[in-house]
Amino acid sequence: MPVRPPRPHQDCSRLAPEVLRAPHLWDHGRRREGPGGRIVRKLYAAPLGLAAAGAATFGYASLIERNWFRLRRFEVPILAPDSPPLKILHVSDAHLTPGRHRLIHWVRALDELEPDLVVNTGDSISHPDSIGPFLDALGPLLDRPGVFVYGSNDLYSPIFKNPMRYVWRTSQTDYKKRRREPDLPYRELGSALQAAGWLDLNNRIGRLKAGGLDVEFGGIDDSHINRDRYDKIAGPVDPQADVHLAIMHSPEPRNMDRFVADGYDLLLAGHTHGGQVCVPFYGALATNCGIDRPRVKGLHKHRGAYLHVSAGLGTSPMAPMRFCCPPEASLLTLVPRTP
Numbered sequence: 001m002p003v004r005p006p007r008p009h010q011d012c013s014r015l016a017p018e019v020l021r022a023p024h025l026w027d028h029g030r031r032r033e034g035p036g037g038r039i040v041r042k043l044y045a046a047p048l049g050l051a052a053a054g055a056a057t058f059g060y061a062s063l064i065e066r067n068w069f070r071l072r073r074f075e076v077p078i079l080a081p082d083s084p085p086l087k088i089l090h091v092s093d094a095h096l097t098p099g100r101h102r103l104i105h106w107v108r109a110l111d112e113l114e115p116d117l118v119v120n121t122g123d124s125i126s127h128p129d130s131i132g133p134f135l136d137a138l139g140p141l142l143d144r145p146g147v148f149v150y151g152s153n154d155l156y157s158p159i160f161k162n163p164m165r166y167v168w169r170t171s172q173t174d175y176k177k178r179r180r181e182p183d184l185p186y187r188e189l190g191s192a193l194q195a196a197g198w199l200d201l202n203n204r205i206g207r208l209k210a211g212g213l214d215v216e217f218g219g220i221d222d223s224h225i226n227r228d229r230y231d232k233i234a235g236p237v238d239p240q241a242d243v244h245l246a247i248m249h250s251p252e253p254r255n256m257d258r259f260v261a262d263g264y265d266l267l268l269a270g271h272t273h274g275g276q277v278c279v280p281f282y283g284a285l286a287t288n289c290g291i292d293r294p295r296v297k298g299l300h301k302h303r304g305a306y307l308h309v310s311a312g313l314g315t316s317p318m319a320p321m322r323f324c325c326p327p328e329a330s331l332l333t334l335v336p337r338t339p
Contacts, residue, residue, distance in 0.1 A: 061277070061321035069106045069313070071113075072330045074299045076306050078265040079213075079243060079336045086211040086243065086334040089115035089141070092270025093123040093312025095153055096130045096137065103313060103327075104137040111140040113331055116211030118144055118198075121270035121310060122151025122222060122249035124189060126158050126317055131189050145210045146198035147217055151249040151271060152225045154189060155182035158316045201247045203229040207238075216241035218264060224250040224271065224289065230258050237263040243334060251291045251309050260303045266334070267307045272296045274311025278324040297325075299332070308332060 079086065089110060094103065118141050124134050135142070190200055199206040201219025208215055216238055221227035228248070237244040243266070246259035251269035259267055274297035275284020284296040294300075297311040313327045 061323040065322045065324075065326050066315060066320060067102045068326045069103070070326050070328050071110070072298070072328050074308065074330060074332045076266060076299065076308075076332050076334050077337045078306060079334050081336050081339075083242060083336050084212050086117065086213050086215075087113070087115045088245075088268075088332045088334065089113060089118045090121070090268055090308060090310050090330040090332060091118065091313060092121040092249075092310040093151065093273060093314055094134060094137065095123055095126040095158075095312075095314035095316055096134045097125075097127040097317055098129050098133055100133070100314070104133060107137040107141075107313065107329070108139040110329060111144075115141075115144060115331065116213075117215065118146035119245070119247060119268050120146065120148040120193075120198075121247060121268055122149050123153040123270065123312070123314075124148075124151070125184060125186075126153050126314075128157075128184060131185060131192060134189070135192055142193075142196040142198070145208050146193070146196070147201050147206065147208075147219065147245075147247055148190075148193050148198055149201050149219050149247050149249055150186055150190070150222055150227075152222050153184070153316070154186040155184055155222075155225070156180075157183050158318050160318045202227075203232045205233050207241065213242040214240070216244045217247055218244070218259065218262070219247035220255060222249040222271075223252045223255055228252075228255060230255055234258065235262060239263075246305075250289045251295075251307065253290050256302050256307065260305045265305055266332075267302060267305060268310075269307070270310045270312050272309055272311070273315065273322075274309075274325040274328075276315060276319070276322055276325055280324055284325070297328075 091107065094107070096103065125131060194200055199208060199217065201217055202221040204219055206217045206219070218233045218237070220230055220233065244264045246264040246267040248255060248267070248269045250271040251267070256267055271289060272284070272287050272291065275286065278284050284293050287293060287296045291309070295307065295309060297309050300307050300309075308330065310330055311325055311328050313329060315322060
């Protein structure tokens, strides 16, 4: 039974000693919380706080950063002395679905950069009805010289995968297991881009004039789904061309090594999404291909040549978020080599 405090006329000396030693029991009608209650309250508060932080992070990653497009600029010193600069707009991994109006409007505005050449390294669509919106996004860029290759999501519609699997293996395993026919209209996409004058570089070589320079290309289809056939384009580059560009979707070292051995000056790829979900002060958790984490995005060297990996414009519809890795396009300005 609870111990009542003494009445004013009551002799306190008759109270039990333990009562006299417990002044908190004299608090009229108020219940004091002991240490056990505080511990229980903290145990409940911790997961609630984590859940709130997780919800806030997801909201930021899916609603804000996913639509926080940025342009990255690089200078690449690979041209001969006295050559005019060549501006290349590199776009990749739009993963476009109907309704991505912000992405469409942002990409259309890139024409204001007046690039001499547009390079699209694949994964342009993720839905059967995406070709029209993707062409609308390119808009006036289609009137400029351009080249393209496919990525896996130009052929296969996305399916849900456990995101944690990317940490210890690539999604290439999933394509090997599915063994199904493409279900997205990639051929129609390619035909539309070619109708605009762009070069299809899927396991092909090509050549065009851009910015007053003679540009030679070598390209391969997506190695992530084993459609790359480098032997079809193997061989030394033409030394008469002003610059030699290698185009691929997934930056797999085995193909990168061969491009460099054949004399290509600049390798352009996408696929990695820059890691898509990165850890502050650590970076990408995975690359989803054979390239190392430090080169998951940006401009780097590879065996004497330059390599640019785009972090891409979009995400898979099954994982519509980015964290510490905003969507991007890149403007690479090729300039003369330093003496």
